[in-house]
Amino acid sequence: MVADDVTRIRIGLVRLTDMAPAFVAEAKGFFAAERVEASLSIEPSWANIADKLTFRALDAAVMLPPLAFAVAMGLRGAGTPLIVPLSISQNGNGFTGSRSLADALGSDIRDAMAVGRRLAGIVAAGGPRLRIAVVHAYSSHDLLLRYWLAASGIDPVRDIELVVVPPVDMVAALGAGEIDGFCAGAPWGAVATRHGVGRTVMLTSAVWRDHPEKCFAVTADWAERQPDGLQAVLRALLRAQAFCDDPTHAEEIADLLAVPERLDVPAATLRASLPGAASDGGVDISRFAGAASVPRLEHAAWFLEQMARWGRFGPEIDRTALARAVYRPDLYERAAGVAIEPAAPEKFCA
Secondary structure, eight states, X not given: OOTTXXXXXEEEEOSOGGGHHHHHHHHTTHHHHTTEEEEEEEOSSHHHHHHHHHTTSOSEEEEOHHHHHHHHHTSSSSOOOEEEEEEOOBOOEEEEEEHHHHHHHOSOTTOHHHHHHHHHHHHHTOXXXXXXXXXXXXXXXXXXXXXXXXXXXXXXXXXXXXXXXXGGGHHHHHHTTSOSEEEEETTHHHXXXXXXXXXXXXXXXXXXTTOBOOEEEEEHHHHHHOHHHHHHHHHHHHHHHHHHTOGGGHHHHHHHHHSTTTTOSOHHHHHTTSTTOOOOSSSOOOBOSGGGGOOOHHHHHHHHHHHHHTTSSOTTSOHHHXXXXXXXXXXXXXXXXXXXXXXXXXXXXX
């Protein structure tokens, strides 16, 4: 704690619906109730988040688990040790195709393998390589997309051109014909549909049911200086996650996120991916509380396994040691006041 017994923390965010717990913790006074003064900084891209963590312009971020590992390992820039004491959300992403690609892939949005078989047929037929965007090279989107493509018989290195586009720029890039599709979190698939430039054809929860999505990462040196403050931050976020997971709060949360200084997207579009939404199947609904909040070492191991699979780092890295250094379920258990229960078997598309 600082001298006046107030914990001050700078938290980085990007414009995505599953940032909701951090915004809710601020707006509903959950941070204030824990004597936490949180400065929420909305950044234009994941690259900005990573750079500001590295140079200590941010103390923490709601971010992508693979990017947290990449920053901790120094895979981009100088790097800085991070810890992940909390998972923020599950699910929430979709693969959105241009209008022509979406028409060719059909509407089996929850059957990843059926959509994958059709995509494999398009790839096998020849023609220009499809250009598909992900939000960052070190993202859950990239790893889930590659896993799905490979399971469908498509080589994501040889057969598809994968490019990086910040989430807020995805819809414009699709509309301009610069990409044929993208994998991104809500609300951008729904925004593409609303603008008539594409349609979501597959949900990432169909690739890995209830997959971990965003996490809360903190620089290790801030956490070491502020052990009690970190616990206060975690308690506030856990309270906010429970609030966000209650369907009766969805309208309020959507209105809170919709304002220009946050996501600047119509509330109805944001509402579609929040718990309790009457989804028509075109949006992947996020989960925030309970199992969604647990930073599981098994999940860390999967992300690192897939990063190694696609050549992000070599066999010299001790993945088990790295997972235990970054993911800190012990800190979660202390804040939540509960022991983590064993995980149920994970459910993948293949």
